[in-house]
Amino acid sequence: MMQQQYRTNMDWMLKDLAEGVPQTRNVVVLSADGLRIAQHGSDPDTADRLAAACAGLQSLAGAVASELPGSDGRMHLVVIEMNGGFFYLMAAGAGAFLAVLAEEGVDAGLMGQRMRDLVLRIGEHLSAPPRQDRQSA
Helix, strand or coil, X not given: CHHHHXXXXXXXXXXXXXXXXXXXXXXXXXXXXXCEEEEECCCHHHHHHHHHHHHHXXXXXXHHHCCCCCCCXXXXXXXXXXXXXXXXXXXXXXXXXEEEEEECCCCHHHHHHHHHHHHHHCHHHHCCCCCCCCCCC
């Protein structure tokens, strides 16, 4: 019951982000190891592929950040501009990330603001504990 209420709240908040920023196509919340936690605007298979790709991106961003003196190696935001649109990946709590795929013409400033607002609003809901080995559970 609690899991269903949590999922309903998360779905509503992701939908709010998608509808609040024109040209938003997909919104995915994922764990650091690339597992989809919640999604809006796509089918589960598409959301799973985006989540898996994000795990690689956040790892790459951390490796690049470690080259900066004084950096703790943590990624805060990655933005990729490509033909047809933009991809945003933002840290969203301990072990969780918020990813958004948007079409060309999206207001980048508005997207960043709305993503930050969402992360602050539901930060503790987005925190994903590390997976545990089922054999030890």
